[in-house]
Amino acid sequence: MKITVTAEKPVDNKMAAELTIPAAEVDAAVKRTYRDIAKKYNFQGFRRGHAPRPVIDGIMGREAVLAQATNDLLNAAEPLMLEELDVTPVGRVGFGPEDADPDLVTEGSDYVASATIGVRPSCELESYDAPAINMPPEEATEAEIDWQVNQLLSYQVTYEDIEEDRPAAEGDVVSVDIENVEGAGHLAGKNRLLALDGQQVQPELQDAIVGMEKGETKDVSWTHEHEHEGETHSHTFSLKVTLNAIKRPVTPELDDEMAKKYGYDDVASFRAAVKEEVEGDKKTQLPALKEDRVVDALGKQLKLDEVPADYQNEIFNELASEFLAQLQRQNISLDMYLRARGVKTDDFIADLHAQAEERARQSLALDALAAHLGLEATEDDIREEFEKAGVEDVDASVEQWRSEGRLPAIRDSIRRTKALDWLVENAQVTIVDEVAERAAAEKDAEKDADAE
Numbered sequence: 001m002k003i004t005v006t007a008e009k010p011v012d013n014k015m016a017a018e019l020t021i022p023a024a025e026v027d028a029a030v031k032r033t034y035r036d037i038a039k040k041y042n043f044q045g046f047r048r049g050h051a052p053r054p055v056i057d058g059i060m061g062r063e064a065v066l067a068q069a070t071n072d073l074l075n076a077a078e079p080l081m082l083e084e085l086d087v088t089p090v091g092r093v094g095f096g097p098e099d100a101d102p103d104l105v106t107e108g109s110d111y112v113a114s115a116t117i118g119v120r121p122s123c124e125l126e127s128y129d130a131p132a133i134n135m136p137p138e139e140a141t142e143a144e145i146d147w148q149v150n151q152l153l154s155y156q157v158t159y160e161d162i163e164e165d166r167p168a169a170e171g172d173v174v175s176v177d178i179e180n181v182e183g184a185g186h187l188a189g190k191n192r193l194l195a196l197d198g199q200q201v202q203p204e205l206q207d208a209i210v211g212m213e214k215g216e217t218k219d220v221s222w223t224h225e226h227e228h229e230g231e232t233h234s235h236t237f238s239l240k241v242t243l244n245a246i247k248r249p250v251t252p253e254l255d256d257e258m259a260k261k262y263g264y265d266d267v268a269s270f271r272a273a274v275k276e277e278v279e280g281d282k283k284t285q286l287p288a289l290k291e292d293r294v295v296d297a298l299g300k301q302l303k304l305d306e307v308p309a310d311y312q313n314e315i316f317n318e319l320a321s322e323f324l325a326q327l328q329r330q331n332i333s334l335d336m337y338l339r340a341r342g343v344k345t346d347d348f349i350a351d352l353h354a355q356a357e358e359r360a361r362q363s364l365a366l367d368a369l370a371a372h373l374g375l376e377a378t379e380d381d382i383r384e385e386f387e388k389a390g391v392e393d394v395d396a397s398v399e400q401w402r403s404e405g406r407l408p409a410i411r412d413s414i415r416r417t418k419a420l421d422w423l424v425e426n427a428q429v430t431i432v433d434e435v436a437e438r439a440a441a442e443k444d445a446e447k448d449a450d451a452e
Helices: 025-041 051-058 060-087 143-156 203-211 255-262 266-301 309-329 334-341 345-373 381-390 394-403 407-426 434-451
Strands: 004-008 015-021 111-116 132-135 158-161 173-182 189-195 217-228 229-252 428-432
Touching: 004 060, 004 217, 015 060, 025 051, 025 060, 025 111, 051 060, 060 111, 060 132, 060 394, 060 407, 111 428, 132 266, 143 173, 143 266, 143 434, 173 217, 203 229, 255 266, 266 345, 309 334, 345 407, 381 407, 394 407
Parallel strands: 132 428
Antiparallel strands: 004 015, 015 111, 158 229, 173 189, 173 229, 217 229
């Protein structure tokens, strides 16, 4: 299909375009529509597929036929228009006047339609300089080795009863018996170790245990509401909890005997192996970490008070689809995921919206930088993307995406990737032993807490 497109500069994130389709394409579309109707329906007195136009017009209505031809023509022209304008739409493309159907085609005449295309906002940055970021060193520091060693030793932690006669408090590790009364079978058990850290245990259960004395039994119940397929469901949890003991964790010291449990002769060889492992992880993790940090820093330079709702919702839907697909691969439903973590549906959705806004800002910032640097996506760049994806017939795939109006999204991605590469190459990096800094900050916080 041959089309002609002209467009104006976007206003309020809307691009106005005029689409012209030649009369020959219009006539062909009308002819196809009559042929399809004749094949689809039985018209009395005529073999299927052979009903003449006057008969079809008399039964279906001439306007209905032209409306179908118009719709088919616009559906076929839309991806070609997007490719011609090199624009990735936000939301649905609208044809014709606002809140009205487009004009119907007329046989023998060119068809001219107005189109309204939602687009991402064109933004500016406070600064186009490459950002300054902190990064961990490539070599493993002593603090990082210590942290990794402590993580490994934490798997050897044992718990002993505290002798102090006091009620359970926030931050304690407790041993409890839980008896299921209603809906709490997943919590039931004898001598269950629970950390009252605000993360492991449902808030209602933790609030009930805090303040209990050893040997005390308490009835606990709460109701959790969640939405599923547009309906609100309530689940009641009811149980009996008995506090057996308050525990303290005991982490073993690293000595030669402990090192031998991990298969090493002594502490030195154990730490050397940990150092090698940490540095091996860094080789794969640091490049991604640098990308994350430069993009995060760039996003903070975006001059935009509020991300348009349409674009943010589009990113939100992408994130939600990605997350649900991940759960599906693990054979976990969203309800199961939320219940297991004690997360409310509203809180989960609010967090996803926050992530969508952050990703939208970062994408818009990369767009702004790419435009400032004059970065473009060439045909060779596009082919390379398909080649990296392992496509067998690159030419055929590129043309298919072009005909479907999907190449503009590929070009957007390529331009953003080039902008990201520029950021990574030009970022001002300060090497910081972040693990050592965190450890020092935690010690200072403990001193302040003790002083109080």
